[in-house]
Amino acid sequence: MALTLMKGSEAIAEAAIRAGARYFFGYPITPQTEIPEYMSARMPEVGGCFLQAESEVAAINMIYGAAGTGARAITSSSSPGISLKQEGISYCAGAQLPCVILNVMRGGPGLGNIQASQGDYMQGVKGGGNGDYHLLTYAPASVQEAIDIMMFAFDKAEQYRVPVLFLADGIIAQMMEPVEMPEMVDFKIDPEKKPWACTGWKPGDDPAKRGVINSIYIDTESLTEHNEVLQTVYKEIVANEQKWxxxxxxxxxxxxxxxxxxxxxxxxxxxxxxxxxxxxxxxxxxxxxxxxxxxxxxxxxxxxxxxxxxxxxxxxxxxxxxxxxxxxxxxxxxxxxxxxxxxxxxxxxxxxxxxxxxx
Amino acid sequence: MKKIYILIGNYGSGKSELALNFAFQAAETGRTELIDLDMVNTYFRLTERGKMVRQKEIRLVSPNFACSGIETLSLPAEVASAFALDWDTVVFDVGGDAVGSTALGRYHSDFAALEPGQLEVLNVVNIRRPLSGTVEKIIRLQEEMQVHSRLQITGMINNTNLATMTGPDDLRDGYEILKEVSDRTGIPVAYTTGRQELLDQFLSEGHDPKYIGKPMAIDIYMKRDWESYIHSLS
Structure with missing residues (x-):
C-alpha cells in the first residue's frame, strides 16, 4: 500500500479530482483555504476549471450552472461562507442537481473564530435553506475516511440527484495523516444517463430532449408533484444510505x-x-x-x-x-x-x- | 565564524521540526538565533514552540502578529539582527514551496555579502508528500524555490517520513529518489534526518554515504495537539 502524508484539505481536494470533479468554484476562508489553493494548482493539470468567485453566493450559483450540464462540480467553504450559500443550496436541491458541498466547520455563531467546531450540524441536516429538502450529509472522522467518502459522493449525488454535503470539523481539514489515494476515475458526462442535463440542445433537435434546470413551479399542482418526487427520493435515501x-x-x-x-x-x-x-x-x-x-x-x-x-x-x-x-x-x-x-x-x-x- | 542555515522546501516537509532541531543542537555550544520566516500561514509555525526556544536561550525572531490570531503577517525589522549581530549559528525556517521562499529574496544582498562556507541553503524533502513524490516534482520545485529566493540550494535533506506512522522504508525510498535528483542536478544530499532508531536502522543498511550526507537524529517537537487526544488510525 503506497501511503502519502497529506493534509486533510489537500487530500479532500485531490480525492474530488480523482472522483471526476472538474469544476471548482469557491471563495477563501480559514480553516479550508488550502482546498481552493490546492484546486487552483491542480485543476489546470487535469483540464478542469478553478474559479475564485467574487463571493460564496456567486460560487454556489456557479455550481448550480456547472452541475446543470451534468459535470461534476464542487465547492468548499467554512461555516459563515456556507451560511451565505444556503439560498443556492436550496436551489440546487430544488432543481435536483447532483453536486458536492464541503463545509469545514469553524467556531460560531457569526464570524466566531477559525478553530474547529461542529456547530453547523443543525444547519446541515435540519434545513439551512428554505423548503422541504435534505442533503445527503457525511461527517468524516479521518483524512482517509474523507477521501473514501469523496470517492462515492458524486456517484450518490447522481444516483439520487441530490447535493451531497460534507460536515467536517476544522481538524479534519488541517491535520496531516498518512493516506492511500485511490486511482483517478474516468468520468465523462453521459447524456444518456443524465437526460435532464443541459448538454447542448439546438433548434431542430428533439424538443423532449431539451434539458431545463429549474426550481420554480408556479401552479399549485406542479409544485406539489415536484415535492412528492423529492420526498420519494429522500425516503429511498433514508432506506439505503445510512452509514455508521x-x-x-x-x-x-x-x-x-x-x-x-x-x-x-x-x-x-x-x-x-x-x-x-x-x-x-x-x-x-x-x-x-x-x-x-x-x-x-x-x-x-x-x-x-x-x-x-x-x-x-x-x-x-x-x-x-x-x-x-x-x-x-x-x-x-x-x-x-x-x-x-x-x-x-x-x-x-x-x-x-x-x-x-x-x- | 557565523554559520547560517536556511531551511526551505515543500509545504509540510518538516522544515520547522528540523529548524528546531538545528537550533537546539547549535545552542548547546554557541550563541544561536532562530528566525521564523514563514510568511504564508498564520498557524503551524515554530513560533508556537516559542517558549521552549527561549528557554534554551535561543533568540527567536517571529513575523509581526504571528500566533496572535491576526491573519496579517509582516516581516519584522529584527531579521536584520541575523546579519548585524555576532551569532555562532542562525537558522532560518522559511514558508513552504516557492511562495514561501519568496520572503528570502528581500535579504539577497545580506546573503551575498557572506563569506564562502558561511551559508547553507537546504531543501528539506519528504517524498511522502504528494508534491515531492517524484524526481521530476522535486527538481521542478527546487528550481522554482531558487528563483523565488534568489539563492542557490547548497544541499538537500532527506527527511522522508509518515509522521506517527514512519517506518524503515521511508528513509530508504527517500534515499533512492534523492540519489537520482542529486545525480541530475549536482546538488548533494547534505543530511539524512529521522528519529534515532529509524536513522540507525537506515545507516546499518550499507547505502552509499555520498547520498546520505551527514546523518542527524532528531527529536519531535512539533507534535500537534490532536496527536494527544484522537484515536490513532488502525
Whole structure:
C-alpha cells in the first residue's frame, strides 16, 4: 500500500479530482483555504476549471450552472461562507442537481473564530435553506475516511440527484495523516444517463430532449408533484444510505454517541476506560442525514447498556437526533464544548465515571 | 565564524521540526538565533514552540502578529539582527514551496555579502508528500524555490517520513529518489534526518554515504495537539 502524508484539505481536494470533479468554484476562508489553493494548482493539470468567485453566493450559483450540464462540480467553504450559500443550496436541491458541498466547520455563531467546531450540524441536516429538502450529509472522522467518502459522493449525488454535503470539523481539514489515494476515475458526462442535463440542445433537435434546470413551479399542482418526487427520493435515501460505525458496543455499560473528530477523542477515552474496567461503546454516525436512528437505538437497547453519553463540539445539536432514536428508553447525558475548544480524553472519561457513580 | 542555515522546501516537509532541531543542537555550544520566516500561514509555525526556544536561550525572531490570531503577517525589522549581530549559528525556517521562499529574496544582498562556507541553503524533502513524490516534482520545485529566493540550494535533506506512522522504508525510498535528483542536478544530499532508531536502522543498511550526507537524529517537537487526544488510525 503506497501511503502519502497529506493534509486533510489537500487530500479532500485531490480525492474530488480523482472522483471526476472538474469544476471548482469557491471563495477563501480559514480553516479550508488550502482546498481552493490546492484546486487552483491542480485543476489546470487535469483540464478542469478553478474559479475564485467574487463571493460564496456567486460560487454556489456557479455550481448550480456547472452541475446543470451534468459535470461534476464542487465547492468548499467554512461555516459563515456556507451560511451565505444556503439560498443556492436550496436551489440546487430544488432543481435536483447532483453536486458536492464541503463545509469545514469553524467556531460560531457569526464570524466566531477559525478553530474547529461542529456547530453547523443543525444547519446541515435540519434545513439551512428554505423548503422541504435534505442533503445527503457525511461527517468524516479521518483524512482517509474523507477521501473514501469523496470517492462515492458524486456517484450518490447522481444516483439520487441530490447535493451531497460534507460536515467536517476544522481538524479534519488541517491535520496531516498518512493516506492511500485511490486511482483517478474516468468520468465523462453521459447524456444518456443524465437526460435532464443541459448538454447542448439546438433548434431542430428533439424538443423532449431539451434539458431545463429549474426550481420554480408556479401552479399549485406542479409544485406539489415536484415535492412528492423529492420526498420519494429522500425516503429511498433514508432506506439505503445510512452509514455508521460501532466500536466496542458488545457488552458495553455505557454508549457514547459522537461524530467526526470528537468520535476519535471518544475512542481514546473508551480505550483508557476499558483498561480501568469500565465497558464503554461508541456509535459514530458517518451519514448524519440520513441519521442512523435504528443503529443508535439497537446499540443502546442492549441489556448491558445503562445510559448514553452524547459528546459534541457544540451545545448538543446531534443530541436531538440521539434522543429521537432512543425515545426516552434509557437515560441520556451530554458533554461538549462550544466550537473551538476540543473536548479532552480526560474530560470524556471523567464524565463517564461520574455517570457510573450516579452523580 | 557565523554559520547560517536556511531551511526551505515543500509545504509540510518538516522544515520547522528540523529548524528546531538545528537550533537546539547549535545552542548547546554557541550563541544561536532562530528566525521564523514563514510568511504564508498564520498557524503551524515554530513560533508556537516559542517558549521552549527561549528557554534554551535561543533568540527567536517571529513575523509581526504571528500566533496572535491576526491573519496579517509582516516581516519584522529584527531579521536584520541575523546579519548585524555576532551569532555562532542562525537558522532560518522559511514558508513552504516557492511562495514561501519568496520572503528570502528581500535579504539577497545580506546573503551575498557572506563569506564562502558561511551559508547553507537546504531543501528539506519528504517524498511522502504528494508534491515531492517524484524526481521530476522535486527538481521542478527546487528550481522554482531558487528563483523565488534568489539563492542557490547548497544541499538537500532527506527527511522522508509518515509522521506517527514512519517506518524503515521511508528513509530508504527517500534515499533512492534523492540519489537520482542529486545525480541530475549536482546538488548533494547534505543530511539524512529521522528519529534515532529509524536513522540507525537506515545507516546499518550499507547505502552509499555520498547520498546520505551527514546523518542527524532528531527529536519531535512539533507534535500537534490532536496527536494527544484522537484515536490513532488502525
Amino acid at each position: 460505525e460501532y466500536y466496542n458496543t458488545e457488552g458495553a455499560e455505557f454508549i457514547i454517541t459522537a461524530f467526526g473528530t470528537v468520535a476519535r477523542i471518544a475512542k481514546s477515552a473508551i480505550d483508557e476506560l476499558k483498561k480501568e474496567g469500565v465497558k464503554v461503546g461508541l456509535v459514530r454516525p458517518i451519514s448524519v442525514w440520513p441519521f442512523p436512528y435504528d443503529a443508535v437505538r439497537e446499540a443502546v437497547m442492549a441489556d448491558s447498556v445503562k445510559a448514553v453519553l452524547d459528546v459534541e463540539l457544540n451545545e448538543g445539536q446531534m443530541l436531538q437526533d440521539v434522543k429521537l432514536a432512543i425515545n426516552g428508553a434509557k437515560p441520556i447525558d451530554f458533554f461538549g464544548h462550544y466550537g473551538s475548544q476540543m473536548p479532552t480524553v480526560d474530560e470524556v472519561k471523567a464524565k463517564i465515571i461520574s455517570m457510573k457513580e450516579g452523580k
